[in-house]
Amino acid sequence: MARHAALKSKSRSGARGGGATPARDMVGRALVLGVAPALMLGGGLAPTATATTLEPSLEPEGVSGPVAPEDSALPDAPTTAAQVETIAVAAAPAAATEKVPDVTKATPAADAAGATVADGEVVLDTTDTAGRIAGEVMAPEGFQTVGVKWPAAVDAKMPELQVRALAADGTWGEWAHLEKSSDVPDGEQTEFMSAPVHVGEALAVQVATVETAATVPAGVELTLVGSDQVRTAAATTSGTVAASSATNGPTIVTRAEWGAAPPRAIEDCPPDGGAGEPGVTWGAADRLDGAVVHHTVNPNDYATVAEAMQLIRNDQAYHQNTHGWCDIGYNFLVDKWGNIYEGAQGSIDAPIIGAHAGGFNTRTVGVSMIGTYTSVAPSTAQKDGVAKIAGYKLSLYGVDPAESATFTSAALTSGGRYAAGERAVLPRVFGHRDTHRTECPGDLGYPQLASIRNAAAAYAEEYTVVAEKYVNFVQAVYKDSLGREATAAEIDAWDNRVSEDGQDPLARAIESSPKYRTVRLVSAFEEILGYTPSSTQVSNHLAAIKAGTRTIDEFEPFLMANSQYYNRVGGTDRAFVSALYQQILHRAPTTSQMNHWLPRVSTLGRKGVVDSLWRSSAAVRVRVLGTYAHYLNETPSASTTTFWVDKLTSKAGNEATLRRALLVTSRYLAKADARY
Numbered sequence: 001m002a003r004h005a006a007l008k009s010k011s012r013s014g015a016r017g018g019g020a021t022p023a024r025d026m027v028g029r030a031l032v033l034g035v036a037p038a039l040m041l042g043g044g045l046a047p048t049a050t051a052t053t054l055e056p057s058l059e060p061e062g063v064s065g066p067v068a069p070e071d072s073a074l075p076d077a078p079t080t081a082a083q084v085e086t087i088a089v090a091a092a093p094a095a096a097t098e099k100v101p102d103v104t105k106a107t108p109a110a111d112a113a114g115a116t117v118a119d120g121e122v123v124l125d126t127t128d129t130a131g132r133i134a135g136e137v138m139a140p141e142g143f144q145t146v147g148v149k150w151p152a153a154v155d156a157k158m159p160e161l162q163v164r165a166l167a168a169d170g171t172w173g174e175w176a177h178l179e180k181s182s183d184v185p186d187g188e189q190t191e192f193m194s195a196p197v198h199v200g201e202a203l204a205v206q207v208a209t210v211e212t213a214a215t216v217p218a219g220v221e222l223t224l225v226g227s228d229q230v231r232t233a234a235a236t237t238s239g240t241v242a243a244s245s246a247t248n249g250p251t252i253v254t255r256a257e258w259g260a261a262p263p264r265a266i267e268d269c270p271p272d273g274g275a276g277e278p279g280v281t282w283g284a285a286d287r288l289d290g291a292v293v294h295h296t297v298n299p300n301d302y303a304t305v306a307e308a309m310q311l312i313r314n315d316q317a318y319h320q321n322t323h324g325w326c327d328i329g330y331n332f333l334v335d336k337w338g339n340i341y342e343g344a345q346g347s348i349d350a351p352i353i354g355a356h357a358g359g360f361n362t363r364t365v366g367v368s369m370i371g372t373y374t375s376v377a378p379s380t381a382q383k384d385g386v387a388k389i390a391g392y393k394l395s396l397y398g399v400d401p402a403e404s405a406t407f408t409s410a411a412l413t414s415g416g417r418y419a420a421g422e423r424a425v426l427p428r429v430f431g432h433r434d435t436h437r438t439e440c441p442g443d444l445g446y447p448q449l450a451s452i453r454n455a456a457a458a459y460a461e462e463y464t465v466v467a468e469k470y471v472n473f474v475q476a477v478y479k480d481s482l483g484r485e486a487t488a489a490e491i492d493a494w495d496n497r498v499s500e501d502g503q504d505p506l507a508r509a510i511e512s513s514p515k516y517r518t519v520r521l522v523s524a525f526e527e528i529l530g531y532t533p534s535s536t537q538v539s540n541h542l543a544a545i546k547a548g549t550r551t552i553d554e555f556e557p558f559l560m561a562n563s564q565y566y567n568r569v570g571g572t573d574r575a576f577v578s579a580l581y582q583q584i585l586h587r588a589p590t591t592s593q594m595n596h597w598l599p600r601v602s603t604l605g606r607k608g609v610v611d612s613l614w615r616s617s618a619a620v621r622v623r624v625l626g627t628y629a630h631y632l633n634e635t636p637s638a639s640t641t642t643f644w645v646d647k648l649t650s651k652a653g654n655e656a657t658l659r660r661a662l663l664v665t666s667r668y669l670a671k672a673d674a675r676y
Contacts, residue, residue: 082227082261082317083141085117089148089161089207089220091133092125100126103134103208104162104175116140122207122222133216134208136166143226145314146205148178149193149322151219159214161194165202173199177210179297179439180415196225196318198298198311223322225314229306230259249392249463250385252332252348253341258309261316263327263345284350285363287397289405290428291390291456292357293449294368295441300336300376308335308370312343319355329355330368332389338381340389343368351397358413359420360435365393373442387452390429391459395467401429401456409435429453469673470495473503476672477663480631481510482519507663511656517542520552528559528583530568553655557614560584561607573601580610584619620648623655631662632671 100106103126115122116138124135146163161178178194199205207222296315302308316328323329331347331354334340346352347365356366367386369378378386387401394401404427409418415436418424424435431449432440441449474494478486486494494506510516521541525533533541545552559565560580569579577597581589589597601609613619624644628636636644647653662668 082225082314083143084317084321085139085143085224085226086221086322087117087119087137087224088121089135089216089222090121090123090218091216092123092135097125097127097133100128102130103128103132107172108136108206117224122205124207124209124216131213132209132211133214134206136204136206137222138204139224139226140203141226142168143202143205143224144200144310145196145198145225145318146176146178147194147196147223147225147318147322148207149191149221149223150217152190152192154217154219155192157215157217158192158220159216160210161216162208162210163197163199164206165199166204166206168201168203172206173202175208176299191324193323195297196223196315196322198296198302198314200299200301221322223318225317225321227310227313227317230257230309230313249395249459249466250340250388252389253309253339254348255342255345258341259313260328260342260345261313261320264320264325284346284352286351287363288351288365288393288399289363289397290399290407290426290430291365291367291394291401292360292430292432292435293386293390293441293445293452294330294356294366294432295373295378295445296333296368296370297372297440298370300371302336302370305335305337305339308339309341311370312341323355325355330366331356331393332365332367333370334367334382334385334389335370336379336382338379338385340385351393357432357435359409359411359416359418360407362410364407365390369441369445373445374439375444377444378448383448383452384455387455388459390452391456392463394428394456395460395463399428399460401460402453403428407435427453429456466499467495469669470498472672472676473498473669474506475676476668477506477510481516503664503669504660507660511660514542517545517552521555524556524559528556529562529564551654551656557610560614561605561610563606566606573598576601576606577609580613584613585622615649617645617649620645624648624658627655627658627662631659632665632667634667 106126106128108126115136119137122135122137124133126134128134146165148161150158160180162175163178164175165173167173176197176199178197181193181195205222205224209216296311298311302311312328312333319325319328327344330343331352332340332343342348343366344352344354347354351363351365353361354366355361356368357364367389369382369386371378371382391401404425407424407426409416409420409422409424412419413436415438417435417437426434427449429449429452431446432438433446471491474486474491478484478490498506518538521538522532525531525537541555544550545555550558560583565579566576569575574594577589577594581587581593597609597613600612604612621641624641625635628634644653644658648655648658
């Protein structure tokens with residue numbers, strides 16, 4: 001209970017049916033109330049960021065926008081082009097049928113399977129004593145997935161069909177029922193389909209009625225889908241893959257990694273799909289209220305990740321070609337090893353409306369377990385994968401997966417239990433059978449939902465904490481480095497990458513960013529010369545830094561050696577030396593120090609005096625202590641101070657190295673969390 005209370009206490013948009021903005025954006029806006037220390041630049045304060053000094057985003061030089069997180073679980077796989085064959089199913093006249101005792105046990109003779117997909121028809125020309133009819137068709141090019149569809153007008157006459165496949169070794173597999181699918185969009189249907197069934201590598205398929213004395217109406221079509229397996233090193237092994245994704249939550253294998261086909265444009269999809277931008281499924285909702293758990297009704301004997309990817313690719317082709325949908329209907333799929341796969345395009349980043357639970361697609365995320373869980377239970381790893389993705393997606397909208405809520409049906413669709421407008425009180429994570437007359441997610445899968453909910457609630461809290469932790473880090477880095485808070489866009493660009501790759505990428509990127517260098521340049525001009533530089537001056541100095549003429553840390557002594565500085569501080573050598581001590585060492589020179597440096601102004605020149613003081617151990621020590629105070633609000637130990645002074649004076653490192661070293665510490669991360 002304490003865990004759930006902690007989740008509820010978060011200030012999150014969309015919680016309990018709230019607004020439309022994901023929680024991470026709300027966190028980003030709330031954090032602007034924090035206060036960070038002023039930027040330490042040789043003792044000066046950074047100028048307040050304004051539209052004239054800073055752009056709204058941060059990027060390393062030579063990059064046009066923020067460094068985006070990389071989604072690379074595996075090398076990107078080329079689209080695995082699926083071949084889809086659609087052929088008619090017709091019953092032969094009674095006089096032309098062959099009689100057998102039982103069509104489900106009779107093995108078709110090799111020469112009897114003469115019909116091919118090129119004929120465009122599979123004829124059910126075998127009957128048995130119980131009145132079942134069957135027929136087979138060869139597919140020399142091979143296939144792995146089978147399904148059937150029929151017009152809505154003949155739905156009342158449509159019998160349930162079953163199929164079995166001929167493997168390359170000449171053996172026929174087990175029979176599998178083509179269960180009527182209730183994975184549909186929210187709207188009226190003109191056609192009905194079975195769920196796709198994965199039969200493995202096959203060369204022929206036999207179709208039979210399940211009921212006795214059944215007939216097959218006109219308009220029924222059989223679909224065969226075949227594709228090559230994704231060819232990557234990780235995809236051809238069994239077990240988990242070392243994937244990464246653009247989330248603060250679980251690992252997700254992206255569409256590019258499993259070889260997805262592009263989605264069809266909205267205008268090319270069924271008109272009942274609703275509004276949305278081309279290139280996605282049926283658009284995006286304003287939030288998520290729950291998760292619907294499914295199973296794909298496929299065999300559980302897939303042995304490799306490559307097979308799992310092929311299965312998903314074929315299901316996508318079936319959904320796009322047989323159903324006529326824009327994309328695969330599920331938002332995510334989870335295999336037996338717990339690997340999570342991105343389904344409908346955009347589902348990682350947005351509450352994409354799928355086609356997995358007609359009437360309840362909007363504001364729910366559809367997660368399907370790859371396999372059939374009617375007589376076997378899903379693995380522990382698979383349940384954990386479902387919990388992870390459900391918990392993560394719901395956490396973005398402040399939803400506690402352990403709660404219940406009221407859901408309103410958008411439409412009465414195939415197999416639906418609720419008419420349009422009817423309300424159902426359901427757990428936030430519920431099964432497909434809760435809203436439709438279906439076995440999904442299986443008799444042994446459905447009882448697992450209680451434990452999945454509890455695990456999802458724990459993950460939701462974990463991902464909430466992780467997301468906020470790295471948002472706070474991004475905010476602290478921006479405040480400490482640029483003197484301003486990060487924008488929502490900057491947070492979105494960086495917190496995911498930081499959570500995946502650590503703190504170093506942002507620490508490095510900000511050092512090479514023109515915006516950081518601009519802040520430093522402007523601050524140095526104002527502190528040392530007493531005025532704000534023109535945009536031309538800034539551009540020229542940025543170009544010099546980029547060209548390697550000097551570093552940003554060498555810019556302050558460069559300005560101190562300028563005649564403008566000499567004249568500004570008094571125009572005499574004594575005033576110049578005195579000002580340098582105050583600027584660099586934060587104290588006045590002693591009489592002996594003044595007497596030491598006065599004659600050297602003429603022998604070394606102003607630049608020589610500035611450089612000598614700037615690079616002295618005493619000056620480096622001042623800057624080391626100032627850097628620790630600025631970033632960590634602490635004084636380093638004597639040994640740590642000596643280490644950095646020795647490192648910087650020997651040129652074994654530079655001050656950028658020191659800043660990055662502090663930004664990647666766990667202490668900085670913890671202090672950022674405390675600040676915000």
